[in-house]
Amino acid sequence: MTNALIVIDVQNDFCPGGALAVTGGDEIVAGINARMGDFATVVLTQDWHPRGHSSFASSHPGKAPFETAEMPYGTQALWPDHCVQGSDGAAFHAGLNTDPAALILRKGMNPAIDSYSAFFENDQSTATGLDGWLKTRGVDRLTFVGLATDFCVAWSALDAARLGFTVTVERGLCRAIDLEGSLTAAKAQMQAAGIALV
Ligand code: VGL
Ligand code: ZN
Secondary structure (H helix, E strand, C coil): EEEEEEEECCCCHHHHCCCCCCCCCCHHHHHHHHHHHCCCCEEEEECCCCCCCCCHHHHHHCCCCCCEECCCCCEEEEEEECCCCCCCCCCEEECCCCCEEEEEECCCCCCCCCCCCCCECCCCCCEHHHHHHHHCCCCEEEEEEEEEEHHHHHHHHHHHHHCCCCEEEEEEEEEEECCCCCHHHHHHHHHHCCCCEE
16 A cells, blocks of 8 residues: 655646735745655646636626635635636646646536535535545555645545545645635644644
């Protein structure tokens, strides 16, 4: 059994100057590159939304970014338009070393359902297939880094723990959005799930 590094959404739109910029998002790139060689498998995820995606505030008349909307699958935070398929904002940060990646997993492609987690869409039931891909290859230990700590990293790490992986989040190689206490809540949930926050 082996380990994998899962690099979440290190894309231009989540870095300074991007549409949904995470403070210090670009500071983690060199450190992530330096960690890649320590893992048998490297996976990169890429938030990859169609134009007009239902997680965009612009798709909800009268709503502004960072408000919420009720969706059939629950409450959804609304975001500025970001990571539109094929846009510069959706591209990986230019400094990220993509060469070691065995898999680039794109998510958030369903117009009707957002997907923070690399394992399940936000309905918590539509699988991306990553669980099977990793387990088929004998991966049992996952280390998460990337953006954003309190959304895509946390949701991915929590799903991974639920799916039986041994999970570590390297906080120094993550940065958070921190929307209304989301970082504190995410940390508590990850700790309660037995995830190592190092
Ligand atoms: C993310 C909000 C919307 C993330 C993606 O990568 O954490 N957050 N889409
Ligand atoms: Zn998104």
